[in-house]
Amino acid sequence: MIRHLWQQLFSRFLKKYHLSQYFLRSASFKELHQSSYAQQVGQQLSAQLKKAAKHSQADVYSAYTTHRDGLTENEAAQRRERYGLNELNQEKPLSWWHHLWYCYKNPFNILLTILAIVAAMTDDMTGTIIISVMVVLSTLLRFWQESKSNKAAEALKSMVSNSASVYRRGLSYQQLNDMAQRYGIDLKENPGTIFEIPTKYLVPGDVIRLSAGDMVPADCRIVFAKDLFVSQAAMTGESMPVEKFADLLDPDQENAMALDNIVFMGTNIVSGSASAVVLSTGNESYFGALAKRVSNNQPVSTSFQMGVNQVSWLLIRFMLVMAPIVLFINGFTKGDWTEALLFALSVAVGLTPEMLPMIVTSTLAKGAVFLSRKKVIVKRLDAIQNFGAMDVLCTDKTGTLTQDKIFLSKHIDVMGNVSEPVLLLAYINSYHQTGLKNLLDIAVLEHADQNVKMEKLRYHKLDEIPFDFDRRRMSVVVRTPSKRVRIITKGAVEEMLSTCRFVEINHEVVELTPERIEQIKANSQQYNHQGLRVIALAYRDVEQEQTTFSVADEQNLTLCGFLAFLDPPKETASQAISALHQHGVTVKVLTGDNEFVTQKVCAEIGLAADQMLLGEQVERMSEEQLKQAVEKYQIFAKLNPMHKERIVMKLKENGHVVGFLGDGINDAAALKSADIGISVDSAVDIAKESADLILLEKSLLILEQGVLEGRRTFANMLKYIKMTASSNFGNVFSVLIASAFLPFLPMLPIHLLVQNLLYDVSQIAIPFDDVDEEALQQPQRWQPQEIGRFMIFFGPISSIFDILTFALMWYVFAANTPEQQSLFQSGWFVVGLLTQTLIVHMIRTAKIPFIQSRAALPLMVMTGIIMAVGIFLPMGPLAEYFKLQALPLSYFLYLPLILIGYMILIQLMKSYYIKRYGWQ
Structure with missing residues (x-):
């Protein structure tokens, strides 16, 4: 229950x-x-x-x-006042009080609130105040961070509508x-x-x-x-x-x-x-x-959420087991069950990672702000961590690997001669279509001269047969100057040849024989090998009486020529792909273009183009065969939208975190299926809706920076979790040992609460910490089992020095009676807080801290302040209020030795741990 x-x-x-x-x-x-x-x-x-x-x-x-x-416009304005804007309630930002409640209602804050109520019921007002301060601090910090990030996100989102x-x-x-x-x-x-x-x-x-x-x-x-x-x-x-x-x-x-x-x-x-x-x-x-x-139903958890969920449950389960053990040990050994209960509650507070929501939100918000400066709009905050975990990037070719500008290079008849009639028919087709005008249409419209533009005025549109990805062609129906009704069709070469019965050669219409088909295919492939995209153009005159037209009318066409488009690679594409590969991200090209053009472009930008999987092969593969094929091939050509989605799904089933970059309607299904969908501001509506990130510049170089920021964000979140888990485990382990042998509590509840509060304050700066370059080289994912192992491995190390402190206070400073417990508790309070704060610097890097890798200035300053406060409390005028007492000066001769020994042992064990398990 x-x-x-x-x-x-x-x-x-x-x-x-x-x-x-x-x-x-x-x-x-x-x-x-x-x-x-x-x-x-x-x-x-x-x-x-x-x-x-x-x-x-x-x-x-x-x-x-x-x-x-x-x-x-007046009628529209009046109705807008009456009906309001065309928006959903869920799109509106939360009111500040709803947002404040949302920031409060996480399980850690609720747990602390319960503990504060219990403390109040047992007349521990000091504990009640401190726990309440921790709840308020956690809630307000999260509220402040999220308010900033939400305002920034709304401003960014308004740029893409x-x-x-x-x-x-x-x-x-x-x-x-x-x-x-x-x-x-x-x-x-x-x-x-x-x-x-x-x-x-x-x-x-x-x-x-x-x-x-x-x-x-x-x-x-x-x-x-x-x-x-x-x-x-x-x-x-x-x-x-x-x-x-x-x-x-x-x-x-x-x-x-x-x-x-x-x-x-x-x-x-x-x-x-x-x-x-x-x-x-x-x-x-x-x-x-x-x-x-x-909006009232539970959404499906993402991989990011499930990772946070698993880690948090690990810590909560640990707390639910350890707190009762502390309660019973102290209750039986000391005989004061009320004090034992308060102490166990304080241990539970100390084990609760109440700053986790704030740390997660802060790091994600910082990542979103960074990406916004790189012209990346983050629609969903947790997509940033998925960005860092991504190990496969699937991308369309056109406009991503190639320039977002296509040029009409040739308009030729089937014999390869420049043909103005072919350009005219192509212009009429592109001009009159009302569907989605792609880059090819724009290139045709921009290429035509004034004569062609004037000539098209003599043609009157009658109907249209729109493009779809099964036919891979589209048609317009016009009335010619000679009053004929003509269907003008353009599309992919092979699909067009399947609908053509005749071919126009030297102004003469002849039958399209199998031999001529093979010759035409060979000629078009020569252009493909030169990196040109080839589109076929055909026409058919129909009966004057016909008024409606459909796909069934696209038959018995006369092939009249070709359009060849130049789609040159981007200058930065090769550099960007190389950088992604160096950072552990495999780039796979998923395109609807033909294999020859795709092979040419991929070879020019440094992608291995010797092996390629075509859509027709994907169609014939079983699910198991495709799961194996997606690992083997890097380039996939002549794909339809369902092929792209299927490939993405198989990569995910194979355990990859998959990103997909696309901007067309044919990319929408794959964008939704990917772990992180990436689109661009100029994309069609459905592509932008399906994406998690919107690029204001279509560049793979931006993606590389986004990947690194995602990993930096994740690394900082992981730091907090590792530090909290290991130090909390160590503290509880020490408490269990001390409780079994000491005639008094090793630390009062107020001491544990103050220590935990100070430690939490020191963590505020973690989202702004630097991350070692080595930690950014490979994709990073949530590994709860690794965090559990880390906690058990490093936690007891602090207990070794806690026990040394116990011995120091017991034997050297004679704090070995209930009358001297305040001195004992003050000595352990300082060591516990300082080691807990130093662990931040020890675990934030796989390198030697302070020498090979230094924390960012905000974290250095914050931890320095907290350590100073930790020493000041027992030595200053507030000591009596917190039931502490001043430590003898000789204590501070031993303190550096304990801290230095602690750091040396942590570093040695860290080296061993890295060799055996690696370092995430």
């Missing part, structure tokens, strides 16, 4: 303080949809959604008092300027009546445009859709995207999530495009209603 209670308390303490816009995990939503709560929430919302789904488009506009061209394409009508010149200031938009990049505004400003009745890669910003009714596929995994747990339409196909559908023309906040567009009317926002959305329930 007690264990269960503590686990509940501790799991609440471990609950993450999320910083991402939507912190809720899909698993939680899936469970909710399988629970009765989904039905309860759904009844009212479902009725509204089903009513909107059954409306005609005209009725939707009428019901929400809007227009197919959107709201006016999702936006929505919203229609506005009836705008005057002044209103345009007002919008630019209110929403922080660039009017040059927002021509016409569609504007990119932050999603939080959306209101019911807004008309928005959705395309591949967008997060759906609110619950919406679709009024236009073209090959629209939506991933609802975040809401329902469905792994496959579902197709949505402008009309309701099944009027009898009772399940709100299955309505054909409704999309929900928190889902994302996989492919296609749509226009939609916003129905409900913020907490009134289906997502918001579920979020309110999820």
Whole structure:
């Protein structure tokens, strides 16, 4: 029962303080949809959604008092006042009193509070005051540190926000300027009546445009859709995207999530495009209603949380065992059970790592501030430690290993000759597509000259067949100047060849024979070997009467030429990969590009490119075969999104801490699956939502610095835990020995409490300590069993010198009677505090302290002050209040010898420990 209670308390303490816009995990939503709560929430919302789904488009506009061209800015402002911002309650920061309570309610503070109440009930007011001071100090320090870090995180988070394409009508010149200031938009990049505004400003009745890669910003009714596929995994747990339409196909559908023309906040567009009317926002959305329930559920623990949990339970179990032993030994040997109880409570306080929450928060906050200076936005604080533990980094190729700028190098026919008609068709295709314009489209649009731009005005768009990652192509349908209806398709070479029946050679259309296919493949591969990405272009004229088009129309095409793009490697890529390798991080490339271009780029930046695994091979592998393959191969090419996710999952199953760097919609699944998802400010919405860190600069050099800061953060947290565990164990071991033989208590409860309070104060500076370079070379993870071994190994060393102190006080200074116990206790108080403080410097490094490795100035100053206070208390005017007494001056002749001997033995044992077990 007690264990269960503590686990509940501790799991609440471990609950993450999320910083991402939507912190809720899909698993939680899936469970909710399988629970009765989904039905309860759904009844009212479902009725509204089903009513909107059954409306005609005209009725939707009428019901929400809007227009197919959107709201006016005045109408939007009025509705914003009425409905509020499109935000979830959970996104708002805690009020200061809620935050203060959150900082207090960890199991260590609760334990100390119980001990303070017990002390008060036994009339030990001094103990009550000291324990209360420790609780207040721990709570306020954590509150102060987290308040600072949260403010910094909110400021950083405001730099990365999702936006929505919203229609506005009836705008005057002044209103345009007002919008630019209110929403922080660039009017040059927002021509016409569609504007990119932050999603939080959306209101019911807004008309928005959705395309591949967008997060759906609110619950919406679709009024236009073209090959629209939506991933609802975040809401329902469905792994496959579902197709949505402008009309309701099944009027009898009772399940709100299955309505054909409704999309929900928190889902994302996989492919296609749509226009939609916003129905409900913020907490009134289906997502918001579920979020309110999820916020009351226990989140799934991360590896970081589980590590802290295991370590803390180790210390708590140790305390629950040792405190009763101390109680019974002193009760039976001294006969005063009340005093024995107080002493046992003081031992329990001394064993409680009450500063752990503050130390963890402080070190993580310091890491977040450091990374923010390196232009890295930390959405989730505990991701910093995962950064340091990462031993495999999976990264996309384009824009990460290569420059974030692609150039159109060639526009040629199938014979390899420069072709202006090919460039024109490519320009028309890229210009008219409404889906996600990638770097290839931008390169085509930037390459075309004024003649091509003028010529495209003679072509009128009729329809579009959006890109998806299965077909790996997309099409637009236009009416040509000669009034023909033409499908213009571009895509990956092999996928395009599978849909082509003819080929245009020297302006003559001939059949595409197997021999010609092989020759075309060979020609394109030559460009690939030169490091060029090749895209095929084809067309087909169709009947004038045809008005709607789909994927089925992408057949019997005529191949007309190729586009070859140059995607040069970044100058810093080779240096960054080398640095990551030196720090124990293996870099693996996961790309959808073909094997030849990938091989060329990887060879140029120093990655072994002789062996490569292709997506089609991944597809055929069993789970066990893939687990072995992900260890063997460094480069994976021609992958689809599911391949990337599967590779990441297998690496995790093999025991790796996996990071994934990506920015596209095809990276979203892998970003969610990785231990630490890393994206960039320019990424699509779903990629940024899935990531834990956002880079304002897409550079592997920044990642290397982040890895080192993560390890530095972890090393400082580990210092506190090792110091606390070993010194506490040593103190209790000494107490047990002394209690069994002394006719009085070796130290009064007040002495233990003051000693522990002073020691805790000295730890405040640990987050600001330096870390040896050697400790940053390899990934670091939580190893609770190693901490337990460390505690048992080093704790008794301090007990050796405690026993020497006992002998010194007993035989040399004759403090061997109950009347002289104050002298005895003063002597051990000073030695205990000084050795406990010195252990900070001994254990913070694997090197020789003060000589080979010195602590940072804040830690040096803090420990120096505490040691001085420890000597002052028995020697100064406060001694009587704390039931201490002045020590003879000859004591201070022995004190340095004890401390020097202690440090020498610790160093010798540390050398032995490092040789046998290593040093984390």
